[in-house]
Amino acid sequence: xxxxxxxxxxxxxxxxxxxWVLRGVNLKVEKGEYVGLLGPASAGKTTLCMTFNGLxxxxxxxxFRGVVRVFGVDTSKVDLVDLAKDVQVVFQEAASQLIMxxxxxxxxxxLVNLRGLTVExxxxxxxxxxxxxxxxxxxxxxxxxxxxxxxxxILLALMLALKPKLxxxxxxxxxxxxxxxxxxYRLSKELNEEGTTVIVVTQDTDRLxxxxxxxILMERGLIVNEGDPREVxxxxxxxxxxxRTPQVVEYALELRRLGLELETLPLTVEExxxxxxxxxxxxREPVV
Amino acid sequence: MLEEPVVRVENLWFRYEREWxxxxxxxxVYSGEMLALIGRNGSGKxxxxxxxxxxxxxxxxxxxxxxxxxxxxxxxxxxxxxSYMHQEPTQQLFALSVREEIRLGLKFMGLSEGEIETRLSxxxxxxxxxxxxxxxxxxxxxGDKQKVVLASLLVREPKVLLLDEPTTGLDSKTCDEVMRxxxxxxxxxxxxxxxxxxxxxVAKYSDRVAVLHKGSVIATGSTTEILGxxxxxxxxxxxxxxLALVACKLDLRPVLDAASLAEATFKKVNCREF
Numbered sequence: 001x002x003x004x005x006x007x008x009x010x011x012x013x014x015x016x017x018x019x020w021v022l023r024g025v026n027l028k029v030e031k032g033e034y035v036g037l038l039g040p041a042s043a044g045k046t047t048l049c050m051t052f053n054g055l056x057x058x059x060x061x062x063x064f065r066g067v068v069r070v071f072g073v074d075t076s077k078v079d080l081v082d083l084a085k086d087v088q089v090v091f092q093e094a095a096s097q098l099i100m101x102x103x104x105x106x107x108x109x110x111l112v113n114l115r116g117l118t119v120e121x122x123x124x125x126x127x128x129x130x131x132x133x134x135x136x137x138x139x140x141x142x143x144x145x146x147x148x149x150x151x152x153x154i155l156l157a158l159m160l161a162l163k164p165k166l167x168x169x170x171x172x173x174x175x176x177x178x179x180x181x182x183x184x185y186r187l188s189k190e191l192n193e194e195g196t197t198v199i200v201v202t203q204d205t206d207r208l209x210x211x212x213x214x215x216i217l218m219e220r221g222l223i224v225n226e227g228d229p230r231e232v233x234x235x236x237x238x239x240x241x242x243x244r245t246p247q248v249v250e251y252a253l254e255l256r257r258l259g260l261e262l263e264t265l266p267l268t269v270e271e272x273x274x275x276x277x278x279x280x281x282x283x284r285e286p287v288v
Numbered sequence: 289m290l291e292e293p294v295v296r297v298e299n300l301w302f303r304y305e306r307e308w309x310x311x312x313x314x315x316x317v318y319s320g321e322m323l324a325l326i327g328r329n330g331s332g333k334x335x336x337x338x339x340x341x342x343x344x345x346x347x348x349x350x351x352x353x354x355x356x357x358x359x360x361x362x363x364x365x366x367x368x369x370x371s372y373m374h375q376e377p378t379q380q381l382f383a384l385s386v387r388e389e390i391r392l393g394l395k396f397m398g399l400s401e402g403e404i405e406t407r408l409s410x411x412x413x414x415x416x417x418x419x420x421x422x423x424x425x426x427x428x429x430x431g432d433k434q435k436v437v438l439a440s441l442l443v444r445e446p447k448v449l450l451l452d453e454p455t456t457g458l459d460s461k462t463c464d465e466v467m468r469x470x471x472x473x474x475x476x477x478x479x480x481x482x483x484x485x486x487x488x489x490v491a492k493y494s495d496r497v498a499v500l501h502k503g504s505v506i507a508t509g510s511t512t513e514i515l516g517x518x519x520x521x522x523x524x525x526x527x528x529x530x531l532a533l534v535a536c537k538l539d540l541r542p543v544l545d546a547a548s549l550a551e552a553t554f555k556k557v558n559c560r561e562f
Contacts, residue, residue, distance in 0.1 A: 040459040041431050092457060148376070149329045174457045177328045178485055178527040203459055206488075206530055244460040247488065247530040247546060254550030260557060269533045276538060279557055 003072070004166050004197035005029040005052060010066035012047060012056060021047045023221035025066075029199065031165075034192045036208040036229070037201045038243045039218035045201045046091065048218070049170045052199070053089045054080045070166060085114050088164040090155050092171040097155055098143035103130070106143055107158045114162060129161035130154070132187060134180060149176055160187050163196060170201040185211050206246045209233060209267040217242055230265045248272050255279075292355075294319045294447055294479045295340055295370070300349035302335060309335050311503045313349070317481055319447070322474045324490040324511070325483040327500035328525045333483035334375065336500065337450045340481065341372035354447050368397055370448040371441035375456070377433035380440075381425040386417060389425050390440045397444060407443045414469055415439050431462035438466060442473060449473065449480040455489055467493050487529050491515055491544040499524055516542025 007027040013020045022044045029035055037045050050056040054075040057064040068075045070087055091097065100106040107126035111117045117125060130136040133153040138146055143154060152172055159167055167188065173181045181204065189211045192198045202208050209215070209229040217225040217232065219242055225232055233249045245253075252266050252275075260279050266272035293316035302310040310332045317323050325333045338344045339351055342358035342365075351358045353370045374380050383389040390411065394404045412418055415435045420428055425436045434454060441449060449470060455463040463486075471493055474480050484490060490497060490511060497514040499507040501524040507514060514520065518536045521528040528536075531549055535542045540556065543549045 040461055041429055147329070171457060177525070178487070179328065179525050182527060203457075242460075244488070248534070250546035251531060251534060251550055251553075254547050255553060258550055258554045260550075260554055269530050269537065272534060273537045276553055276557065 002031045003028055004031045004033070004070065005199075006067075006069040006072075007048075007051070008067045008069075010048075010051065010068060012051070012062055012064050012066075014047075014060070014062040017062070021221055025218075025221070025223055027216070027223060029197060031071075031197055032192070032195055034189065034198045034211055034213045035200070036205075036212040036215045037199055037218065038203075038205065038208070038215060040242055042220075043218040044221040045218055046170055049089055049091070049168050049199070049201060051075060052166065052168050053087045054078065054083045055089075086165040087168070088159050088162055088166070089168040090159055090170060090172040092174060098151055101142055102139070103135070103141050103143050103146070103154055104139040106154060107161060110158060110162060114164075125161050126157075129157040132160070133157045133183060149180075152176055153180060156184055160191060163191060163194070165195075166197045166199070167191065168199045168201075171203070173202060173204065181207065203244060205233075205244050206248070209246050209249070229267055233267070234265050291318060293317055294354055295481070296350075296352045297336075297340065298350045298352075300336075300339065300346050300351060302339060302344065302347050304335075309503055310339070313503075313505050315498060315505055315508070317448070317479050319477050319479050320474060321495045322471065322480040322482065322493060324494040324497045325481060325500055326485065326487065326490065326497060326514075326526065329485075331500040331524075332503045333500055334452050337372060337452050337481060337483050340448070341370050341450050342366040343372065364396075367393070367446075368444050369446060370450055371444060371446040372450040373437050373441055373452060373454060375452040377430070377437045378426060380437045381433065384424055385422050386425050386428075386436050386439075387421050389436055390443055393440050393444050407445075411439045411443045414442075416465070431458050431466075434458065434466060435462075438469065442469070445478075447478065449478055451480065451482045453484055453486075454482060455484065455486055463489065485526075487515060487526070491529060491531075501525075512542055512544055515544055 007025050010022050010025040011020055012022040025048060039045055050060060051068045052070060057076050058080050098106055104126055108122040111122035111125055112119060127136055130139060133156055135150055135153045138150060143151060156172060173184055185207050188198050212229050215229045215232040216223055225235060248266055248269060252262055252272055256262060262275045262279060266275050295317035297313055297315040300310055300313040301308060327333055339346060342363040345359050358366060381389060383392055390408055391404055394407060412421060417435060417439060420432055425433060454466060467489060470480055494511045497511050498505050499514060507520060515529055516532050518528045518532055531544055532542055535549060538553060540552050543552060
């Protein structure tokens, strides 16, 4: 299977940092995967994301060792603008990523320049995306006058409309209403099903495990655990403090501790309800 | 509860421009309780907190904090009664070092140098800020910034803490650290009002919840009563917690912690009620 991202023994420290922020990261993400990147503050998640679109080492300086390839291209050897056609990264600080004088332009220009749409097509596409994230009414506003949550929605609308080959979302759902955050996960999953590789950094494990194919845990500049969400969540119990265990997983592990046999570790409400209904407690014969 | 509420909001109306942002809000908060304000973006949570802090004044109605009408005093006078934490911590950081940031509020209170130093060292220990004490607070991580702002509020020993999204963007460890410190103050008699959309945090720490919807408080009750009410949560556009949904689907009494819900489930499975 072709790789979307390939990171080989990556080390990085900022000009201002004393210690390495990334300490030998190795990572492979296949095309079409939906990956969740989890970990505590200062684990190096954002720094890693900044290497995917070339911000590191092109723009943010520091000591950079190792190789990052995105769709086979070494990001340290390619022009940032060329990378932007395939790779889009949204960071937590939405404000600094909005630069145009109206929300609509914020979407229309990239859609014309990066996706090659006509201005008319771009307008229609921009409005559709803004509507899906509930911010169509802001189309003619200056983005700088919008609230933090609104700015995040505008950026997410842009990313989803751009349909990049690789979409990286770094904690960009933290200021959103739970309902809109659900919309984001649904839309990003749809985009993923159409072929976009998605990497999401979040603290919201409850939602993430429902959509992710794979979960990666980072701590102190290293990948400390990765795998199928069920597998990782089972172990997450042992890695207390790194991530918030999803409520459904907490509940399922408690049921097991009490002796209730569940065939698999459930990740969604539907799954756990179904398993409980089918379950029989250990050590007791079913009533005939 | 028989005692007098420390915060009393009576028939409060507020608007910034033409449209009402808060309509006929009534709310009481008691010493020793943590009350969560929940509701969608734009439901009026932040505005209500600012009104209790006296940063905004009612257009109609009344807000009193410890018996003091907020209309009568400047927010700076009220700050030692009710301390407010802005959603964006950078908005509240002024000094060039964490140490000075925390001392600033104490100086305004006119405390003696000895008292200032005692309070400073106590809060630094409580929030584990030793290592950042001489750094510029504006260059700290988000979690540390939140902790510094919280420290500068707590040292003043207010009667009421008003926190706007205090845990947004924090990892689970820092989030618990912050909430545990707030909770310990609440146990010692402080009242806390927290506007948040982190419902897992609410379930874990809050005693009571008020639901704001389009500028009105449409429900108040115990945390379990409110968060366990799946229909209510949906009707105001909030996603119910996974455990509340599980309880609802399995027809169990709503419980918001995994261990207790598992026990209730286990009993029911053993009685073969499914």
